[in-house]
Amino acid sequence: MVGALNRWWFEPVPVRRITVLRTIVYLFLPVDMLLFTGSVWGHVHTTSGYQPVLVARLLHLPGASPALVYPLFAVVVVASLAAVLRRAPRAAGYVAALGYGYWALLAMSYGKVDHDHLALIVALFVLPTVGARSREAAGWAVRCVQIAVVAAYFLSAYAKIRHGGWEWPNGATFQWAISRRGTFFGEFLAGVPNALLVSQWVILLAETASPALLFLRGRPLYAGVLFFLGFHAMTWAVITIHFLPHVICLAAFLPLERIPSRRRSRRRGARADVAEPPAGEVGGRPMEVAG
Amino acid sequence: MELSAGARAWRVIVSGMVLAVLLYGTVAGGDDLFPFGPMVQYAFSVPPDGxxxxxxxxxxxxxxxxxxxxxxxxxxxxxxxxxxxxxxxxxxxxxxxxxxxxxxxxxxxxxxxxxxxxxxxxxxxxxxxxxxxxxxxxxxxxxxx
Structure with a gap:
């Protein structure tokens, strides 16, 4: 049992997958800070509304102000770029994680807490733990992001029943969302008899079944990921809620290592480079050894 | 490359602790526990005639x-x-x-x-x-x- 769990937690993954995942995650951070947690910029003007969440209170973190928000944004952007460009990636990664963590706490400390950032925050803290060569360390980091993605789905299905009861799938939950922030397409869908009722059940069941993603492999796994991508595309089309910070973390389920490295494909011609070189053959990638 | 026993140990302990806090937040906690709180976005319901x-x-x-x-x-x-x-x-x-x-x-x-x-x-x-x-x-x- 312990052996099986050990193998599952540390199932070797090509380090290349982490490299690609890093690029996705760190390049996404500035976009998130401008658009999705962009309320932090606005909170500079509404200082009286600061209601810090527990972690922010424990750390005595001050609320948003111009003197804080601009430098914090700059630090996270610089650290993210450094991590992508592999300049001291470990230190840069932790700086980005802590800085963005503070930013996210600020975004959630004005009366409204979102839950689409769990996997992103987990990713930011586990990515710097992977060194240049350890496929097992890469495996653990990938597993953590995967678990965070699944936890966000599964625990939200639990929360729906805990807080909303069985009225959640049977009631007018989606009509509520469409009335508040619906699109033309959403209004159209709401007019189709029982479309919203069926959707509510499909989502509840899919979220409940999401732990399967952790155990599927190959095509069934990619089909599962595709299903959830479709689900997020639908909620965006219907109620303009995209969950992008969470969606990008779905990439941890995909064989990102098959995306050829530009540096290596230049060196070896256009041939796609799928396999990870054995330990000791990393001399051609000096940057990945740093940190 | 294999991870050492110590490198495995801290990873298992940290992930276990984070999962435990997340489960606690889900079952007993509220938004205040962000980022470990319950996933309550859209987790309320509206009666059909509400x-x-x-x-x-x-x-x-x-x-x-x-x-x-x-x-x-x-x-x-x-x-x-x-x-x-x-x-x-x-x-x-x-x-x-x-x-x-x-x-x-x-x-x-x-x-x-x-x-x-x-x-x-x-x-x-x-x-x-x-x-x-x-x-x-x-x-x-x-x-x-």
């Missing part, structure tokens, strides 16, 4: 025009859901609307300045999960200085 409430900010300008100002960070510095959570604070102290007006003028200087702001709750009544009627209930109003 009501849908949403907050709207209405503006009256000197020329007599009436418009609706989106309650979004890039308009008034706050998100609608945040203002809804803090609505009782605004009802107790309507002068807080002055802050929204000032932020709005600073962020959108090209828009006409409001002389009066109103926060209204739009109530949509449902029958069999579909809207049948709509009304606006005024919650707070403020003459902008």
């Amino acid at each position: 009501e849908i409430r949403s907050l709207h900010l209405q503006s009256e300008t000197a020329s007599g025009g009436r418009t609706e100002i989106p309650i979004e960070p890039y308009y008034v510095g706050v998100r609608r859901a945040e203002l809804e959570t803090q609505l009782t604070r605004y009802e107790r102290d309507p002068s807080l609307l002055q802050g929204l007006a000032d932020t709005y003028s600073r962020l959108r200087p090209q828009d006409p300045r409001p002389i009066r702001l109103r926060l209204v709750t739009r109530v949509i009544t449902l029958k069999d999960r579909r809207p049948v009627s709509t009304r606006d209930d005024e919650r707070v109003s403020w003459s902008v200085r």
